[in-house]
Amino acid sequence: MERINSKQNQTIKEIKKLHTHKGRQKSGEYLIESWHLVQEAINYLNLNQVVTILATEDQYLAHGDDLSGENIIVISDEIAAELSDTSTTQGIFAVCKIEEQSFNVQKDSGAWLLLDNVQDPGNIGTMVRTADAAGFAGVIFGDGTSSEYNGKVLRAMQGSQFHLPVIRMNLKKAMEIFKAQHVKIYGTELNPDAINYQDVQPMDNFALIMGNEGNGMNKDLLKMTNDNLYIPIKGNAESLNVAIAAAVIMFRIKS
Amino acid sequence: MERINSKQNQTIKEIKKLHTHKGRQKSGEYLIESWHLVQEAINYLNLNQVVTILATEDQYLAHGDDLSGENIIVISDEIAAELSDTSTTQGIFAVCKIEEQSFNVQKDSGAWLLLDNVQDPGNIGTMVRTADAAGFAGVIFGDGTSSEYNGKVLRAMQGSQFHLPVIRMNLKKAMEIFKAQHVKIYGTELNPDAINYQDVQPMDNFALIMGNEGNGMNKDLLKMTNDNLYIPIKGNAESLNVAIAAAVIMFRIKS
Numbered sequence: 001m002e003r004i005n006s007k008q009n010q011t012i013k014e015i016k017k018l019h020t021h022k023g024r025q026k027s028g029e030y031l032i033e034s035w036h037l038v039q040e041a042i043n044y045l046n047l048n049q050v051v052t053i054l055a056t057e058d059q060y061l062a063h064g065d066d067l068s069g070e071n072i073i074v075i076s077d078e079i080a081a082e083l084s085d086t087s088t089t090q091g092i093f094a095v096c097k098i099e100e101q102s103f104n105v106q107k108d109s110g111a112w113l114l115l116d117n118v119q120d121p122g123n124i125g126t127m128v129r130t131a132d133a134a135g136f137a138g139v140i141f142g143d144g145t146s147s148e149y150n151g152k153v154l155r156a157m158q159g160s161q162f163h164l165p166v167i168r169m170n171l172k173k174a175m176e177i178f179k180a181q182h183v184k185i186y187g188t189e190l191n192p193d194a195i196n197y198q199d200v201q202p203m204d205n206f207a208l209i210m211g212n213e214g215n216g217m218n219k220d221l222l223k224m225t226n227d228n229l230y231i232p233i234k235g236n237a238e239s240l241n242v243a244i245a246a247a248v249i250m251f252r253i254k255s
Numbered sequence: 256m257e258r259i260n261s262k263q264n265q266t267i268k269e270i271k272k273l274h275t276h277k278g279r280q281k282s283g284e285y286l287i288e289s290w291h292l293v294q295e296a297i298n299y300l301n302l303n304q305v306v307t308i309l310a311t312e313d314q315y316l317a318h319g320d321d322l323s324g325e326n327i328i329v330i331s332d333e334i335a336a337e338l339s340d341t342s343t344t345q346g347i348f349a350v351c352k353i354e355e356q357s358f359n360v361q362k363d364s365g366a367w368l369l370l371d372n373v374q375d376p377g378n379i380g381t382m383v384r385t386a387d388a389a390g391f392a393g394v395i396f397g398d399g400t401s402s403e404y405n406g407k408v409l410r411a412m413q414g415s416q417f418h419l420p421v422i423r424m425n426l427k428k429a430m431e432i433f434k435a436q437h438v439k440i441y442g443t444e445l446n447p448d449a450i451n452y453q454d455v456q457p458m459d460n461f462a463l464i465m466g467n468e469g470n471g472m473n474k475d476l477l478k479m480t481n482d483n484l485y486i487p488i489k490g491n492a493e494s495l496n497v498a499i500a501a502a503v504i505m506f507r508i509k510s
Contacts, residue, residue: 122377126496135489156496163491231506234390236418240502241381241411247499248506251486 002073007082011073015054015095019085021147028098030149033084035063038094040159042070049097056080056091063092085151098149101165103140105177110137111254112178114171114209116217117144118242124148125156126243127210132160134250139164142171144212171209175224178207185209187217187225188249190239194228197248202255210246229253257328262337266328270309270350274340276402283353285404288339290318293349295414297325304352311335311346318347340406353404356420358395360432365392366509367433369426369464371472372399373497379403380411381498382465387415389505394419397426399467426464430479433462440464442472442480443504445494449485452503457510465501484508 004012017023018031029051032041041050053072055063060074075083080091105112113131118124124146128139141148148154148166157166178185185207186200209225211217222228231245240248259267272278273286284306287296296305308327310318315329330338335346360367368386373379379401383394396403403409403421412421433440440462441455464480466472477483486500495503 126499129492130495130499132490133486133488133492133495158492160490160492231388233388234509235387235415237384237388237413237415240385240388241498243496243499244381244385244502247495247502251503252507254489 004073004079005076007079012075012079012083015083015093018095019151021149024098024147024149029095030098030154031083031093031095031151032154033086033093033151034090034155035059035092037154037159038092039066040162041094041096042066044159044162045096049099051095051097054080054083054093054095059090059092086155101167103138103165103167103169103174103177105181105183109181109183110205111135111250112137112207113139113246113250114142114174114207115139115145116142116171116209116221117212117215118210119144119146119213120242121146121150121152122156123213123241123243125153125158127246128157128164128166129160130243130247130250132163134247134254136164136250136254139166140171140174141166141168142174171218171221172224175207175221183207184227185225186253187211187222187228188245189216189222189228189230191228191230192232194230197229197231197252200227200229200253202253204255206253208246208249208253210242213242259328259334260331262334267330267334267338270338270348273350274406279353279402279404284350285353285409286338286348286350286406287409288341288348288406289345289410290314290347292409292414293318293347294321295417296349296351297321299414299417300351304354306350306352309335309338309348309350314345314347341410356422358393358420358422358424358429358432360436360438364436364438365460366390366505367392367462368394368501368505369397369429369462370394370400371397371426371464371476372467372470373465374399374401374468375497376401376405376407377411378468378496378498380408380413382501383412383419383421384415385498385502385505387418389502389509391419391505391509394421395426395429396421396423397429426473426476427479430462430476438462439482440480441508442466442477442483443500444471444477444483444485446483446485447487449483452484452486452507455482455484455508457508459510461508463501463504463508465497468497
């Protein structure tokens with residue numbers, strides 16, 4: 001067990017870089033934070049995918065017994081605050097390896113959520129967590145959708161990225177694969193000419209696309225779908241938050 | 256039309272205080288931000304409830320025509336940045352009067368969402384917006400639930416607070432009123448012994464209670480309900496975000 005007390009330590013400096021896209025790309029690693037996520041990583045990832053656990057003295061005392069076999073660095077509270085991107089950190093982190101997940105869709109491979117240019121990290125992470133809870137097979141992050149290794153996305157996913165594949169892929173390409181397998185693809189739009197989501201019979205195998213918060217789905221992708229769904233708005237709200245709309249549809253149409 | 260260019264101006268200093276609970280209580284006013292919310296306030300509030308509009312030169316040029324009859328102050332970009340609680344402000348604000356909304360439930364008064372000690376401003380605002388879209392009659396903020404005038408709550412509500420009553424009230428007291436009117440009250444809990452929300456027939460008049468993010472609903476309130484609902488989790492997620500759970504249930508059981 002190593003101990004680091006200086007913020008100037010080179011290892012800590014390198015780990016801090018994992019908050020940026022560039023830093024993650026260079027090292028092929030990313031950083032997760034909180035005991036819940038560290039636990040999920042240990043439970044769901046292969047041993048060699050969890051590179052290092054960083055814990056304050058308090059956290060090491062609390063969880064050390066569950067961390068046998070792990071490469072552990074005990075850090076000062078000051079370093080924990082430095083590594084965290086929250087204002088109140090628990091003081092426990094893990095550096096994990098980025099491993100590309102392959103997209104291998106078969107005809108009966110379940111329900112997939114596709115994110116088209118979704119911006120807000122909280123929305124994105126919440127949608128992955130909700131897809132997990134709704135029994136979806138996986139989530140595909142299309143072009144323009146914020147990084148799955150962004151701190152806020154990781155926090156909102158609450159570990160669901162360890163339960164189901166989260167894949168980054170051009171959505172046009174993904175849709176062509178679904179089409180070749182005769183998997184039905186549903187787009188979503190704020191348009192009463194689309195199909196009321198309540199009129200869709202619950203099913204097991206399909207793809208559902210959610211679009212950008214302000215602009216909705218890409219027009220070219222909308223044309224490639226089998227059908228497009230909308231949620232009727234009863235009150236005076238103009239629209240629903242994208243993660244809310246995704247949840248309402250996912251829980252309704254996934255059998 | 257007044258013009259203020261100094262951050263030291265007393266009016267600006269007073270308006271800045273509206274970001275705090277104490278400041279709002281003292282003045283009986285609150286601050287909203289963005290053209291969308293200002294528009295909603297103008298459309299839905301009485302004239303005397305919108306006290307002052309603050310707009311940068313750009314925003315005044317863009318929207319001045321829609322603001323005739325309003326008390327307008329043109330402010331510098333620097334003041335706009337100072338008044339905003341976002342990192343990228345549009346530069347338009349309104350100071351509105353706080354007016355207590357009375358809770359007057361009749362037997363057939365629709366569906367009500369009750370928030371029991373919900374903490375996260377984004378979750379709270381999103382639930383009000385979702386209740387609006389699902390055709391709910393109103394939302395009651397119970398003890399411990401973050402302020403309806405908090406900047407993040409206001410932003411997430413997207414103006415829905417102008418479409419339906421948002422009332423602050425002790426939930427035990429509110430439940431007694433619903434009970435006296437024979438309105439059915441549903442609690443929510445993460446407990447498979449509760450009723451699957453899908454087994455509830457859609458209806459018009461009821462109260463639905465959502466609990467705290469970490470601890471769920473208050474145990475005493477859970478005992479006062481007619482029934483308690485849960486959402487079966489199919490994947491490996493431990494739970495749903497509270498705003499997501501609220502949306503799934505609201506859109507399912509409100510006819």
